[in-house]
Amino acid sequence: MNNNNKIINDIDAIPSLVQSKRQIDRYNLDIDAQAILVASRLMAAGAKLGHASEIHFSRFGLSTGRYRLLADLEDNEGEELPSQLAEHLGVTRATVTGLIDILERDGLVSRRSSSDDGRQRAVILTEEGAKKLREMAPEHFARLEAMVGLLNIDERSVFLDLLGRVTQGISALTGELGSKPKGNISNE
Amino acid sequence: MNNNNKIINDIDAIPSLVQSKRQIDRYNLDIDAQAILVASRLMAAGAKLGHASEIHFSRFGLSTGRYRLLADLEDNEGEELPSQLAEHLGVTRATVTGLIDILERDGLVSRRSSSDDGRQRAVILTEEGAKKLREMAPEHFARLEAMVGLLNIDERSVFLDLLGRVTQGISALTGELGSKPKGNISNE
DNA sequence: GAGATATAATTAGGTGCCTAACTATATAAG
DNA sequence: CTTATATAGTTAGGCACCTAATTATATCTC
Numbered sequence: 001m002n003n004n005n006k007i008i009n010d011i012d013a014i015p016s017l018v019q020s021k022r023q024i025d026r027y028n029l030d031i032d033a034q035a036i037l038v039a040s041r042l043m044a045a046g047a048k049l050g051h052a053s054e055i056h057f058s059r060f061g062l063s064t065g066r067y068r069l070l071a072d073l074e075d076n077e078g079e080e081l082p083s084q085l086a087e088h089l090g091v092t093r094a095t096v097t098g099l100i101d102i103l104e105r106d107g108l109v110s111r112r113s114s115s116d117d118g119r120q121r122a123v124i125l126t127e128e129g130a131k132k133l134r135e136m137a138p139e140h141f142a143r144l145e146a147m148v149g150l151l152n153i154d155e156r157s158v159f160l161d162l163l164g165r166v167t168q169g170i171s172a173l174t175g176e177l178g179s180k181p182k183g184n185i186s187n188e
Numbered sequence: 189m190n191n192n193n194k195i196i197n198d199i200d201a202i203p204s205l206v207q208s209k210r211q212i213d214r215y216n217l218d219i220d221a222q223a224i225l226v227a228s229r230l231m232a233a234g235a236k237l238g239h240a241s242e243i244h245f246s247r248f249g250l251s252t253g254r255y256r257l258l259a260d261l262e263d264n265e266g267e268e269l270p271s272q273l274a275e276h277l278g279v280t281r282a283t284v285t286g287l288i289d290i291l292e293r294d295g296l297v298s299r300r301s302s303s304d305d306g307r308q309r310a311v312i313l314t315e316e317g318a319k320k321l322r323e324m325a326p327e328h329f330a331r332l333e334a335m336v337g338l339l340n341i342d343e344r345s346v347f348l349d350l351l352g353r354v355t356q357g358i359s360a361l362t363g364e365l366g367s368k369p370k371g372n373i374s375n376e
Numbered sequence: 377g378a379g380a381t382a383t384a385a386t387t388a389g390g391t392g393c394c395t396a397a398c399t400a401t402a403t404a405a406g
Numbered sequence: 407c408t409t410a411t412a413t414a415g416t417t418a419g420g421c422a423c424c425t426a427a428t429t430a431t432a433t434c435t436c
Contacts, residue, residue, distance in 0.1 A: 027325040039332040046234025056361040119384040144227040146360035150353040159350040165338040172334035173244040307414040
């Protein structure tokens with residue numbers, strides 16, 4: 001379990017444990033240095049992944065957000081309202097408007113006014129948009145799978161579990177100080 | 189181990205496993221749905237954390253990047269070259285210039301021309317900058333620690349290990365298709 | 377109906393980070 | 407010495423996403 005002969009993650013990751021410890025010691029804080037290390041590494045990983053993701057999707061003339069919008073459309077019979085898209089993607093409606101603008105310019109989606117509610121403008125996945133998704137699927141999913149290829153099946157389950165709990169903990173950054181997200185899921 | 193009575197990560201996370209599976213089935217791809225789920229969840233977590241981080245640092249009048257720059261300065265006796273900062277932070281020199289511009293405007297760092305090399309302009313952590321770090325340290329580190337508070341000590345080690353390997357795998361998104369990440373793990 | 381209020385989408389403007397081009401200085405080659 | 411090349415930092419312009427304000431439509435209350 002804790003024998004450090006083989007599975008050390010001494011990848012040249014930033015920051016190191018000593019670096020975290022030094023920061024904490026400087027102010028005599030009663031904080032677990034490894035906790036800080038986990039948090040910092042996750043931040044670094046998130047930033048790296050975000051950047052890599054943009055590079056990945058740019059190969060297909062898309063951005064991360066625009067791909068996610070197309071994929072969500074595909075998952076919903078090719079038609080959704082901007083507000084639904086915003087909800088599903090976890091971004092604002094303003095952001096969705098911007099994504100649609102470019103996708104429409106490139107012919108991957110189109111807008112259609114609703115007869116039910118004059119305020120609504122449904123977004124439609126065009127045939128060209130569907131074709132784009134079809135064409136990129138093999139490479140896209142192969143790369144995603146390769147990304148976690150260094151983890152075996154069991155490790156993937158463990159990672160999902162741990163990542164899920166850390167994700168819950170992210171609210172500690174934004175919420176009230178001292179309010180623990182304990183066991184129960186706080187679906188804000 | 190695989191009894192699903194307690195440790196289910198049914199956090200309302202997006203996407204779900206069925207969602208990932210549906211996408212793969214649509215194109216008859218030979219891909220492990222859980223691998224896609226791990227990749228997607230990590231992307232979502234990274235984005236969420238990045239956003240939360242900006243909110244966190246904005247409480248102190250900083251951004252994530254500007255805090256990291258200040259902290260790195262503090263770790264290097266309060267003086268560094270922009271190129272060193274760029275290296276340490278993993279961003280471009282252009283980005284560092286922008287970060288310094290605002291930090292200097294706010295009086296947290298200053299620039300000083302070098303006598304050795306006329307091209308260099310050292311960045312200095314001002315007393316006000318050091319004070320800012322000192323003041324925010326308790327809350328900052330407490331929040332980071334709270335973020336991983338749902339993981340016990342052992343789980344943190346495991347998470348670090350797994351995260352490290354997935355981080356290595358990120359190169360699968362940007363590199364040559366089919367080229368395995370160099371970290372040669374022998375337990376496959 | 378008329379006004380107040382709610383909602384859908386958009387526009388306007390801002391932040392963070394990027395790439396590529398540029399300026400100024402240093403160094404190497406002839 | 408002069409010209410070519412490399413390097414440090416900055417500037418210019420772009421993308422993704424945000425918040426706040428705006429426009430247009432719907433609905434509720436009188």
